[in-house]
Amino acid sequence: xxxxxxxxxxxxxxxxxxxxxxxxMTVISTAISYVIGLPLGVILTITDKGGxxxxxxxxxxxxxxxxxxxxxxxxILMVAMLPVAKFVVGTSLGNKAMIVMLVIAAAPYxxxxxxxxxxxxxxxxxxxxxxxxxxxxxxxxxxLLPEAKPSLILGAVISMVTILGYSAMASTIxxxxxxxxxxxxxHQRFNPDITWICVFLTVLIVQIIQEVGTAIAHRTDKRAKQ
Amino acid sequence: xIELKHLCKTYSAPDKEIHAxxxxxxxxxxxxxxxxxxxxxxxxxTLVRCINLLEEPSSGQVLVDGKDITKxxxxxxxxxxxxxxxxxxxxxxxxxxxVLKNVCFPLEIAGVDRKxxxxxxxxxxxxxxxxxxxxxxxxxxxxxxKQRVAIARALASDPKYILCDEATSALDPNTTRSILDLLRxxxxxxxxxxxxxxxxxxxxxxxxDRVAVIDHSRIAEEGKVSEVFTSPQSQIARDLIIPRDRxxxxxxxxxxxxxxxxxxxxxEPVISNMVLECQAPVNILFADTKEFEGVIYGHMIIELxxxxxxxxxxxxxxxxxPVEWREEV
Numbered sequence: 001x002x003x004x005x006x007x008x009x010x011x012x013x014x015x016x017x018x019x020x021x022x023x024x025m026t027v028i029s030t031a032i033s034y035v036i037g038l039p040l041g042v043i044l045t046i047t048d049k050g051g052x053x054x055x056x057x058x059x060x061x062x063x064x065x066x067x068x069x070x071x072x073x074x075x076i077l078m079v080a081m082l083p084v085a086k087f088v089v090g091t092s093l094g095n096k097a098m099i100v101m102l103v104i105a106a107a108p109y110x111x112x113x114x115x116x117x118x119x120x121x122x123x124x125x126x127x128x129x130x131x132x133x134x135x136x137x138x139x140x141x142x143x144l145l146p147e148a149k150p151s152l153i154l155g156a157v158i159s160m161v162t163i164l165g166y167s168a169m170a171s172t173i174x175x176x177x178x179x180x181x182x183x184x185x186x187h188q189r190f191n192p193d194i195t196w197i198c199v200f201l202t203v204l205i206v207q208i209i210q211e212v213g214t215a216i217a218h219r220t221d222k223r224a225k226q
Numbered sequence: 227x228i229e230l231k232h233l234c235k236t237y238s239a240p241d242k243e244i245h246a247x248x249x250x251x252x253x254x255x256x257x258x259x260x261x262x263x264x265x266x267x268x269x270x271x272t273l274v275r276c277i278n279l280l281e282e283p284s285s286g287q288v289l290v291d292g293k294d295i296t297k298x299x300x301x302x303x304x305x306x307x308x309x310x311x312x313x314x315x316x317x318x319x320x321x322x323x324x325v326l327k328n329v330c331f332p333l334e335i336a337g338v339d340r341k342x343x344x345x346x347x348x349x350x351x352x353x354x355x356x357x358x359x360x361x362x363x364x365x366x367x368x369x370x371x372k373q374r375v376a377i378a379r380a381l382a383s384d385p386k387y388i389l390c391d392e393a394t395s396a397l398d399p400n401t402t403r404s405i406l407d408l409l410r411x412x413x414x415x416x417x418x419x420x421x422x423x424x425x426x427x428x429x430x431x432x433x434x435d436r437v438a439v440i441d442h443s444r445i446a447e448e449g450k451v452s453e454v455f456t457s458p459q460s461q462i463a464r465d466l467i468i469p470r471d472r473x474x475x476x477x478x479x480x481x482x483x484x485x486x487x488x489x490x491x492x493x494e495p496v497i498s499n500m501v502l503e504c505q506a507p508v509n510i511l512f513a514d515t516k517e518f519e520g521v522i523y524g525h526m527i528i529e530l531x532x533x534x535x536x537x538x539x540x541x542x543x544x545x546x547x548p549v550e551w552r553e554e555v
Contacts, residue, residue, distance in 0.1 A: 128318035128376075131278055132332040132383065133307035142334065146322050222363040223321050 005191045014181065019201060022177035025095055026164045026205075029102035030156070033163070036107040040066070041114025042140055052126060052136050066108040074105050074166050078173060098167065098175035106163050113155035117148045150221035157213030161206050168202065178202055228254040228277060228387065228421070233286035235272050246272040248443045250286070256386075259413050259420045261434035261451070263466055266425060269443040274389050274423045278310045279303060290387075308336055311380030311418075315392035317372040319364040325351065325375050326360040332383040343382075350378040354408060370401035377408060381416070388412070390422045394429060406433045427466050431455060431516050439463045452518040455525075456486050457550060468512055468525055480529040481537060482511065482554040483544070487524035496549055497528070504543050506536035527554065 009015050040062065046052045047059040069077070078101045085097035121144055129143045145152070168179030178198045186195030233250040236243050246269045254260045264270045275281035276288055279295060287294045295306055319328050329347035330340075338346075351357045354374040364372055373393060380388050390409065394402040410433050413420050422434060430437050430451055438448040441462035447454060458464045464484070487496065501508060509529040516523050530537040544551050 122316075122318070122321075124314055124316050124318040125320060127280060128312065128314060129331070129335075130280060131307060131310070131312040131389075132335055132379075133304040134335045135304060138335055142331070143320065147320060149322060221322070222324070223365045 003191060003193050005185060005189070005194055006197060009181070009185060009194070014185075015197075015201075018176070018178045018181045018198070019205070021095065022164065022167060022179070022202070023205065025099060025102065025167045025170075025175070025177055026160060029099050029106060029163050029167065030160045032099065032103045033106035033110050033159070034156070036103065037110025037159075038114050040107065040111035042118060042144065044111060044115045045118045045144070046136065046140070052130070052139055066111050069104065069108040070112070075169055075172070077101070077105050078170060082173075093174045095176055098170040101170060102163055102166050105166055106159060109162065110155075110159050113159055114152065117151035117155050118144050120151055121147045150217045150223075153213060153217040153220060157210055157217070160209050160213070164202070164206060164209070227256055227289075227291060228252075228419075229287070229289040230273075230276070231287040231289065233273075233276060233288065234284050235269075235276065235281060236284045245443050247276070247283070250440075250445055252438055252445065252448065254419065254421060256419050257413070257417055258435045259410070259422060259433050261422045261424065261430040261437040262440055263424055263427065263430050263437060264440035264462070265466075268440045270423045270425075270440050271391060273440065274391050274421060277387075277389060277421065278307050278312065308332065308383040309386050311383065311385035311388040313373065313376045313380050313388065313390050313393045315395045317364070317369070317376045317396075319372055319375055319379075321364050323363075324360070325356065325362050325364070325367070328364070328375055329378045329382055331379060336383060346382060347378070350381050351375075353381070353412075354378045368401075369397050370405060373397065373401075373405050374408065377405075377412070381412065381418075385418060387419045387421065390420060390424075392423055392425070395424065395426070402429070403432070409433060431518065439466065452521065452523065455516060455518065456488055456523050468514065468527065480509070480532060483528050483530060483540075483551055484554050485524075485526045485528065485544075486550040487515075487526070488521075488550070496547070497526070500540065500543055500547070504536070504539045506531050506533075506539050508540065 006015075044059060044062055044066070047055040047062075049056065049059075072080070081101050081104050082092040082097070084104065085100040086092040088100045089096040091097050125147060126139060126143060129139050134142065167175060167177055168182070171177055171180035171183055178201055182195045182198035185191060186193075186198060230250050230252045233247055234245070235247040236245050238244075250273060262270050262273060272281050276283045277290075279288070283296060286296075288296055290306065290310075295303065298306060320331065323331070326344060326347050329350055330343040333343035333346060348357065348360060351360055354377050356371060356374050356378070359367065359371065364375070367375065388409075393409075394405050397405060406429065409420055409422075412418055413433075420433075422429060424430060434451050436449065437451050437454050439446045439454065439460060439462055441460065446460040446462045447458070454463055455467060458467055468484075485496075497508070497510070508531065510526060511529055512525070512527040514525050530540055
């Protein structure tokens with residue numbers, strides 16, 4: 001039995017809008033986070049001891065910055081970063097501001113995901129490329145990233161699901177989407193069924209992201225196929 | 227020509243220095259197949275990596291065609307590496323690229339356009355006998371096939387030299403033979419100088435012209451394979467020709483003699499003659515013959531009779547015979 005409230009929200013198009021906003025925020029935030037996190041992850045890998053271009057001090061500095069942001073709980077980071085959001089997009093409210101905060105939280109996380117994926121690439125293959133006279137940039141572009149691709153895609157799926165979770169939290173301080181509907185219509189107006197419907201829809205979105213992502217990663221991977 | 231002069235490589239560990247290579251001097255001539263043999267940990271992998279500067283020597287010179295490459299700026303070093311192909315024990319193919327694209331890889335790096343690169347790659351796959359596997363991925367190939375792809379890839383940039391780092395150590399004996407035959411053929415047909423690193427004597431005697439034996443970071447001896455095989459000067463060379471554990475199979479106290487036969491005696495019943503003339507029995511512990519360039523060489527380890535008189539008789543007979551021998555300790 002669906003409550004009147006749900007039907008009202010559905011007919012008003014709020015539920016549909018919530019789904020769309022959740023997906024939109026997640027996808028945009030993931031994309032922007034990767035623009036920052038991917039190069040950062042690669043730099044963390046290659047400047048590390050045993051990497052193709054070790055720069056210990058840079059690696060240390062970046063590592064500390066990444067760890068700093070990763071160790072702050074998102075809900076606190078979000079509040080602390082409101083001025084930054086205001087500086088970047090001109091407002092500390094609404095989805096634009098939320099995206100800024102999601103990126104600040106997710107980019108360091110993604111950098112570590114990328115780092116662990118790229119570090120899986122067999123050192124022998126990198127050595128072979130070096131022996132052929134490949135420059136470090138060529139090694140990154142033609143060896144590290146392509147060879148790590150399936151693992152990078154799986155990492156992107158995990159990151160995306162994490163960001164989806166963050167985006168729901170962001171609704172507590174002014175974001176929109178399913179999280180906001182759950183809080184303002186479900187929790188604050190005592191409609192547990194609205195909350196549960198939002199939970200169900202979120203789970204559904206996560207499932208779809210996970211399944212599609214895993215399928216793409218599997219399709220891309222040339223290692224196990226016969 | 228590749229010349230290594232007073233090459234040293236030292237790694238510094240927290241509490242001590244590790245000397246991986248000490249005063250290595252070698253000359254590798256154009257057109258030959260040069261073997262470097264040693265037990266694991268002897269320093270041979272470090273040595274081969276000094277030739278293309280994957281490892282930077284601590285001191286000494288690496289001269290490639292007369293030019294000291296340790297002094298090259300990085301850009302020129304990258305260019306030079308294209309003229310030195312390398313194959314590895316674990317093949318090191320790009321798993322996410324098909325066979326054709328793997329062979330194209332060095333050409334891509336050199337900025338060759340795709341069409342030309344693919345044409346060249348297909349030719350080379352023909353050379354290594356894998357023309358029909360161009361679209362396969364490495365995971366679909368056997369070890370031997372992977373190494374063939376790696377060889378085609380190493381040949382793509384028309385190298386003057388190919389370095390083989392334990393290239394057959396992961397392969398079964400038959401596959402090893404076919405890969406070594408392929409390397410031999412490439413050396414003969416394309417005139418590529420090949421440097422082979424291995425711990426297996428059979429690899430050396432199957433394809434190498436000259437060999438250097440490396441032990442404890444130093445060159446223990448060096449020479450033509452047939453010479454090193456017939457009269458090894460160092461203990462390590464003798465151990466590699468007949469592994470010590472096999473020579474020592476017999477733990478009884480009998481004195482052991484190692485005999486080396488060159489071509490003239492390898493076809494004669496030397497031991498039979500010795501036993502008949504001395505009227506003393508000997509125990510054969512190990513025997514092996516090998517062929518280099520159509521000439522047969524043999525090694526044998528015999529145990530002298532326990533009776534000192536009989537043993538002396540045999541030693542006297544050996545001293546008067548033209549057979550090369552030495553007592554094993």
